[in-house]
Amino acid sequence: MKYLAILAGVSGLFAVSSASFADSLTVATWGGSYTQKQRSVLMEPYTKKTGTAVRDAVYTGGLGQIRAMVEAKNTVWDVITLGSPETINACAEGAIVELDKSKLTHAADFPPDGITPCGIGSVGWSLVLAYNSKLTGEQPKTWADFWDLKKYPGKRALRRQPKATLEIALLADDVAREDVYKVMRTPAGIDRAFRKLDEIKSSIQWWEAGAQPSDWLSSGNVVMSTSFIGRILEARAEGAPLGYGWQDAFYTIDYWTIVAGGKNIERAYEFINFATSPEAQAAFSAIQPVAPVNGKSVGLLAPDRFPLMPVGKNLEQNVRYDEQFWNDNLETLNERFNAWLAKG
Secondary structure, three states: OHHHHHHHHHHOOOOOOOOOOOOEEEEEEOOHHHHHHHHHHHHHHHHHHHOOEEEEEEOOOOOHHHHHHHHOOOOOOOEEEEOHHHHHHHHHHOOEOOOOHHHOOOHHHOOHHHEEOOEEEEEEEEEEEEEEHHHHOOOOOOHHHHOOOOOOOOOEEEEOOOOOHHHHHHHHOOOOHHHHHHHHOOHHHHHHHHHHHHHHHHHEEEEOOOOHHHHHHHHOOOOEEEEEHHHHHHHHHOOOOEEEEEEEEEEEEEEEEEEOOOOOHHHHHHHHHHHOOHHHHHHHHOOOOOEOOOOOOHHHOOHHHHHHOOOHHHHHOOEEOOHHHHHHHHHHHHHHHHHHHHOO
16 A cells, blocks of 8 residues: 555656657666566656656666767767766766756755765665575674685675675675775785685685576575675565575665766756655665665655665665775776686
8 A cells, every 4th residue: 555655646746747748758777677667666657747758778787888879979868877886987978967956856855975966866775695594594694604614514606796795805804894995995905805705715606697696595506695685585585595684785876867968958857856756766666675865765665665675774784885996996906806716
């Protein structure tokens, strides 16, 4: 009932305009079931209210797709949801529009990290420690547990990249979450992270696709893994004995942005204002395990959604990715990480 009430709130935000249905806007997001869910609670209600048709486009990550449009002066996407580092980089390159905050209806309801010069938060999400509860027995809660091969024998999985991996190694080595990036900004700190990874290197199975952790955990190929929580919840719904925890999970925000060179800037703002309303963000979080960024949305969620997303006490336990650190150091650390992997 609460979900229906949220949808009713979304539908009642605006009166249907007299704009022709032929008017249209193209919104690029992550595709698949994610975009299907967005269509049901964002795109279709927005069209019903405004008369502006919304076309989907699939964003595959990185900046290649947007750069090609902007450089060719053929911007066919109007709005795109970008990850935090991509938002920073695209903004610096001029590939997305610097937002006029006076045109953002709900800006006052967002936390400081929920708005950047070129983006306003679409969702918050976390990378968590997940495990097969039948294999682990006593449930692992910390990254130190992840490193405990005696108590939790078997393979464990990490994403094949330095981001999060190095932070996790330092957390397992007793660095406090608030000090992780302070330590990583020193050569000694990076050396310390790689030394810690050496301890379990032979027991790590590296994942690259988002579906792999839940598949490997469900089959028993690994006993623990980092994972996007949505995949774990889907596997649990199918009966897999999987658990997860919020302690020192890694939190970040995706942002709604406007592609530079588009001809529908005002409509783009209109859609973003709709999508960032408390009702719209709560409606999406009611069907997708991501957190709303609008601070007024949490009060619209049913209590049974709270354990599934980084809000409240869960978020307080998370590490916030330092995206500026990774923008500054990703290339160098990628090279070192890949060389470390190649050593066998």
